[in-house]
Amino acid sequence: MSAGHAHALFVHGHSRVHRLPAQVKLVALVVFVVAVVATPREMVWAFAVDAALVSAAAAAAHLGPRFVAGRMLIGAPFLAGALLLPVVGGGARVVVGGLWLSLDGLWGAWAVIAKGTLGLAASIVLTATTPVPDLLAGLSRLRAPALVTAIAGFMVRYLEVIAGELHRTRVAMAARGYEPRWAWQGSALATSAGALFIRSHERGERVYDAMVSRGYQGRLPQLDAPVVTSSDWVHALALPLCATVAAVVAVIA
Amino acid sequence: MHIPDGYINLATSAGAGVTAAGGVGAILRRVGRTLNERQIPVAGLAAAFVFAVQLLNFPIAAGTSGHLLGGALVAILLGPWVGVIVLSVVVLLQALLFADGGVSALGLNVLNMGLIAVLVAWLVFRAVTAVLPKTAASVVSAAAVAAWASVVAASGGFVAEYALGGAGRVPVSTVFGAMVGVHALIGIGEGLITASVLAAVLAVRPDLVHGARVLGVRRAVAVPLDRRAVTAFVLAGLTSALLLVVVVAPRASSAPDALERIAAAEGNSGPGQTSLAAGSPLAHYGVAGVADAGVGTIVAGVIGLVATFGAGGAVLLVSSRRAARTARSEPTLP
Numbered sequence: 001m002s003a004g005h006a007h008a009l010f011v012h013g014h015s016r017v018h019r020l021p022a023q024v025k026l027v028a029l030v031v032f033v034v035a036v037v038a039t040p041r042e043m044v045w046a047f048a049v050d051a052a053l054v055s056a057a058a059a060a061a062h063l064g065p066r067f068v069a070g071r072m073l074i075g076a077p078f079l080a081g082a083l084l085l086p087v088v089g090g091g092a093r094v095v096v097g098g099l100w101l102s103l104d105g106l107w108g109a110w111a112v113i114a115k116g117t118l119g120l121a122a123s124i125v126l127t128a129t130t131p132v133p134d135l136l137a138g139l140s141r142l143r144a145p146a147l148v149t150a151i152a153g154f155m156v157r158y159l160e161v162i163a164g165e166l167h168r169t170r171v172a173m174a175a176r177g178y179e180p181r182w183a184w185q186g187s188a189l190a191t192s193a194g195a196l197f198i199r200s201h202e203r204g205e206r207v208y209d210a211m212v213s214r215g216y217q218g219r220l221p222q223l224d225a226p227v228v229t230s231s232d233w234v235h236a237l238a239l240p241l242c243a244t245v246a247a248v249v250a251v252i253a
Numbered sequence: 254m255h256i257p258d259g260y261i262n263l264a265t266s267a268g269a270g271v272t273a274a275g276g277v278g279a280i281l282r283r284v285g286r287t288l289n290e291r292q293i294p295v296a297g298l299a300a301a302f303v304f305a306v307q308l309l310n311f312p313i314a315a316g317t318s319g320h321l322l323g324g325a326l327v328a329i330l331l332g333p334w335v336g337v338i339v340l341s342v343v344v345l346l347q348a349l350l351f352a353d354g355g356v357s358a359l360g361l362n363v364l365n366m367g368l369i370a371v372l373v374a375w376l377v378f379r380a381v382t383a384v385l386p387k388t389a390a391s392v393v394s395a396a397a398v399a400a401w402a403s404v405v406a407a408s409g410g411f412v413a414e415y416a417l418g419g420a421g422r423v424p425v426s427t428v429f430g431a432m433v434g435v436h437a438l439i440g441i442g443e444g445l446i447t448a449s450v451l452a453a454v455l456a457v458r459p460d461l462v463h464g465a466r467v468l469g470v471r472r473a474v475a476v477p478l479d480r481r482a483v484t485a486f487v488l489a490g491l492t493s494a495l496l497l498v499v500v501v502a503p504r505a506s507s508a509p510d511a512l513e514r515i516a517a518a519e520g521n522s523g524p525g526q527t528s529l530a531a532g533s534p535l536a537h538y539g540v541a542g543v544a545d546a547g548v549g550t551i552v553a554g555v556i557g558l559v560a561t562f563g564a565g566g567a568v569l570l571v572s573s574r575r576a577a578r579t580a581r582s583e584p585t586l587p
Contacts (some may be wrong), residue, residue, distance in 0.1 A: 009350060026349075031357040041420070059352040071352075082260075085421035086430070106419020115259025116355060123352045140362065145281050147293070151342045154297020155304065156350070162301040163308060187449045193306050196451025197330065201461055204295035211294070216288045221490050 017061035022138025031240035043250035081111035265418030270360025324370025325400035328463035341367035374403035408436035437494035561573030
């Protein structure tokens with residue numbers, strides 16, 4: 001397994017954010033997102049504070065605004081559904097640009113887009129500064145069930161292998177002049193997915209045998225567990241705590 | 254189907270998180286006793302498989318997602334308990350690594366796509382196979398029905414969560430018509446693909462299919478999807494989608510109305526009295542709901558169905574063209 005494997009999301013760097021232990025960053029992400037979601041939608045200033053906090057984290061991690069914006073486009077289609085809310089929402093209606101829109105729906109759409117975008121940006125900062133194996137190790141240090149982290153570990157290790165096999169199947173199909181595009185051609189893709197499952201299963205068995213032959217006894221060794229200092233916690237939690245304060249002030253106000 | 258942050262309020266998300274953690278935790282304890290360690294790499298590879306298949310846009314499923322959810326597939330291939338864990342791991346990593354579904358909505362997404370989809374699929378699969386002969390063809394047809402039901406049930410989970418704490422106060426009947434109606438259509442694609450994948454696996458390695466093992470179906474028989482069966486399944490799916498939008502959706506509004514009446518009678522939550530209730534679609538719901546419950550909902554639902562079908566179809570057309578083009582232009586050696 002080469003370094004760099006399955007790390008397409010990771011941006012190499014040596015910033016303070018990169019060096020923070022993964023479990024500390026995970027806790028920070030969850031606290032931040034919860035604070036953002038708890039903020040009442042009418043308190044626009046609180047979202048501005050949150051946006052400034054995420055930007056500060058991205059800047060501290062040496063991630064450019066263009067990089068973060070580019071990554072965020074992945075999440076855009078999921079937020080697009082929110083645009084329907086003003087059209088189908090209930091309650092009082094207002095005329096905006098000649099459209100008869102629901103006031104509640106407009107606020108709802110704003111809430112989903114603002115909160116969704118902030119959550120997206122925060123998790124982009126996490127994945128861009130944390131290698132995936134560290135993230136899984138961080139999850140297990142946060143006492144995630146061993147079975148879950150073990151399965152997740154195999155999943156991320158073999159994700160690119162399996163996706164690569166699927167891609168090669170499609171290339172092989174295209175090379176033979178078959179490019180399924182219409183509904184009635186779906187069964188060809190489904191059949192190759194079936195073959196992919198059998199290959200995945202057999203690969204899983206081979207992987208297990210290979211591990212046993214190398215001395216695997218039901219548990220992967222954890223190497224170089226990083227020492228977590230209280231300064232790590234202070235640094236990582238500073239931002240989410242600011243967001244929490246903003247959320248609390250917004251709720252009270 | 255992946256809910257982003259901010260769609261559902263924090264109280265509902267937290268409640269769903271506790272429910273999901275409790276359910277998955279109970280299953281983990283149950284599976285931990287029976288799962289041998291050889292199965293862990295296999296489950297991990299199955300999770301990678303589900304992830305890869307979700308990346309694949311099947312040209313058959315027109316809709317907001319446009320890909321397989323895989324709840325029924327893992328339930329029947331791996332069994333319901335391992336299936337729940339595998340799909341929950343997939344949803345967890347999608348949220349953490351790919352920002353697909355919000356971090357605060359993780360409990361909601363695990364509940365809908367991990368627990369509800371997989372368990373409903375397994376229950377329907379067992380119910381359908383109980384009345385059919387124990388053959389490979391029965392496994393495949395039951396899988397199609399189970400996959401349809403799992404997608405509809407997962408979207409039903411979303412509607413319930415939206416009713417409890419959704420943003421934008423859309424009448425519940427409209428949300429029901431749009432989500433459940435559209436997913437009754439998406440479910441047709443899910444059902445056909447699940448059936449085709451299972452037929453392919455059954456033809457080569459029937460021993461790998463948990464659902465077939467449970468039923469004692471061992472003989473490897475290639476079961477291509479029969480054209481008449483496909484037509485019947487599609488027609489049944491379309492009919493139920495229309496029924497859900499036209500008949501059930503307008504009635505869905507009666508439940509929150511009753512809830513609001515109870516709340517008002519007890520006098521602890523008048524419309525818009527507390528900040529907690531003000532953000533929920535239940536507050537003030539009666540007025541908007543009753544006024545346009547009948548025709549409005551049906552029209553909205555049907556417009557939703559048509560719009561989703563059109564938009565989904567367009568996206569799929571473009572994406573499959575692009576996929577075909579990149580497949581052509583990349584000279585990767587197999």
